[in-house]
Amino acid sequence: MLTSSALPRLWRVCGALAVATATMMGAMAAHLPDSSFAAGGRAMAHSAVDMQMWQGIALTVLGLTLRDCRTRLLLAGGCGLLLGMLLFCGGVYYTAFTGHHAAHIAPTGGSLLILSWLALAAGWAFRA
Known part of the structure; x- marks a missing residue:
């Protein structure tokens, strides 16, 4: 089970993997x-590469x-x-290649990304 202290490590790893795969998808x-x-x-x-790159960097920094x-x-x-990036970018890549x-x-995924950024803003605003 993931604990609250293990999640930042997961975010770093997944963020780095997202940036690596965005680089490959861009190529x-x-x-x-x-x-x-x-x-x-x-x-x-x-467009999906751009979104994935920015979200991957953000996840790594987070x-x-x-x-x-x-x-x-x-x-x-x-x-x-993490989930929003996977859904949004995955859905856009799927459409781009298959039509x-x-x-x-x-x-x-896009809605989840927006809500996640709002949750982060609120979390930072009200953090003790």
């Missing part, structure tokens, strides 16, 4: 032939700055960033 989006993408998919993939996270809002915010929309996966 793929830049170098794959147009036939590898759905219509408009290359631009979508670049993990570095919060050594022992006892505030529920900060815990929820960090976990939400099929993955139901509500990307919008759910």
Whole structure:
């Protein structure tokens, strides 16, 4: 079971992995032939790469700055960033390569990212 003190380490690891995979996806989006993408998919993939890169960096920094996270809002915010990034970017990548929309996966992930950033803001604002 993950404890509140283990979560920042998980966030650092996942953030670094997110940045590494965003770098790989960026290379793929830049170098794959147009036939590898759905219509408009290359631009979508670049957007997902940008979002994944920023969220991965943020998650890494969050993990570095919060050594022992006892505030529920900060815990929820960090976990939400991770899940929201996976859902949003995964859904956009899926659509970019297949042309099929993955139901509500990307919008759910995007909404979760927004709520997570709001939870982090509130957690920092009211932190003792």
